[in-house]
Amino acid sequence: MSTETLEAPFAEAPLTAEDFQAIVAMVRKSSGIVLTAGKRELVYSRLRRRLRALNLDSFAAYRAIVEGPDGDAERVRMINAITTNLTGFFRERHHFDFLGNELLPNLPRTNRRLRVWSAGCSSGEEPYTLAMTLRGAMPDIDRWDARILATDIDTDMVALGAAGRYPMERTAAIPAEVRRAHVKRIDSEPVEMGPELKSLISFRSLNLLGPWPMKGQFDVIFCRNVVIYFDKATQRTLxxxxxxxxxxxxxxxxxxxxxxxxxxxxxxxxxRTIHRRVR
Ligand SMILES: C[S@@+](CC[C@H](N)C(=O)[O-])C[C@H]1O[C@@H](n2cnc3c(N)ncnc32)[C@H](O)[C@@H]1O
Known part of the structure; x- marks a missing residue:
């Protein structure tokens, strides 16, 4: 990228190398997300919106807020703005085929307890797909103690997931018969996930790098397209x-x-990208 094209977008409110490094360090410390030098334009465009919302004309002024003693709320908004939330229903469908065809039918039925965690759930499409898969593969699920925990560091995404409303076109990836069973149409748009899905899922904001308050063990963890943003040491710990x-x-x-x-x-x-705990 030439200097000219790099500098041009930063003209409105300069993102100096020092600002960028300070933001990179804050983001890494608080979320584990590693922002390489090539992400400078992305940081600029995502945080520029925060500057506008706060009526600030420089990143130095923005840093003074997030680095300051009253910066907690804005630090949350900064991380919300920085995260990449790309997701979709039935994304990487082979995982749900394996779950529904191989794993769930062969669960031990001794205590009829099932715990699934969608770690890094973004706007909820992944946990709703999990709920659809559980309902499809376990006709007696209401006689089970079955729960899906859906967590993300991005509080805006967690709120979207809990609301469970999506533009119609986002649900195109849901197989027709599953959509008919579980997706409600409110007038025409947005569509809403059915109560029988919502009742299986608890949405919570949670930083994977922080403490985990959950009690009891999980049978299945989905943590997909999340650690790709972390360094190897953070991945190992996780x-x-x-x-x-x-x-x-x-x-x-x-x-x-x-x-x-x-x-x-x-x-x-x-x-394919499926692992079983052995030790
Ligand atoms: C690309 S999305 C993946 C969503 C979904 N798992 C999927 O595969 O479709 C990555 C998600 O990880 C979340 N994330 C990033 N760092 C996190 C952290 N430290 N703790 C919890 N969630 C994090 C982001 O907010 C984002 O919603």
């Missing part, structure tokens, strides 16, 4: 914490471009 939280032989699903190879030996690789 995968080890997932292993601790999973029941023996519990399953961890990661994103299509993520790997546990050379990061942790606590899982066996049993299918």
């Amino acid at each position: 995968f080890d914490r997932f292993a601790e939280l999973l029941v023996p032989n519990g399953h961890l699903f990661v994103g299509h471009s993520e790997t546990l190879h050379n990061i942790t030996d606590r899982f066996d690789h049993i299918g």
Whole structure:
């Protein structure tokens, strides 16, 4: 990229190298998200909106707020603005096929307890897809103690997930018969997830780098397209914490471009980006 094209977008409110480095350090410390030098324009465009909302004309003034003693609320908004929230219903569909066809039908039925965690759930499409898959594969699910925990660091996304309303076109990836069963039309748009899905899911804001208040172990963890933004050391710590939280032989699903190879030996690789806890 030429200097000219790099500088031009920053003319309105300059994002100096020092501002950028300070923001990179804050984001990394509070969320684990690593922003490389190539992300400077992305940082600029995402935080420029915050400057406008606060009526500020420089990133130096913005830093003074987020670095200041009363910066807690704006630090949350800064992380909300920085996160990449791309998601979709039935994204990486083979995971839901495996879950619905192989895993759920073979669950031990001794205590009829099932815990699933969507860690980094973004705006909720992933946990709703999990709920659709559970309902499809477990006709007697209402006689189970089955819960899906859906968490994300981005408080705006958690609120969207809890509301469970989406533009109609976002639901196109849901198979027609599943959509008919579980998606309600409110007038025409947006559409809303059915109460039988919502009742299975608890949405919470949670930073994966912070403490986890959950009690009890999980059978399945989906953490997909999240660790790709973290460095290897953070990934190792996180995968080890997932292993601790999973029941023996519990399953961890990661994103299509993520790997546990050379990061942790606590899982066996049993299918495309599907892992089973072994130690
Ligand atoms: C690209 S989305 C993936 C959403 C979904 N899992 C999927 O695969 O479709 C990544 C999500 O990870 C969340 N995230 C990033 N850092 C996080 C952290 N430290 N703790 C919790 N969530 C985080 C982001 O807010 C974002 O919503």
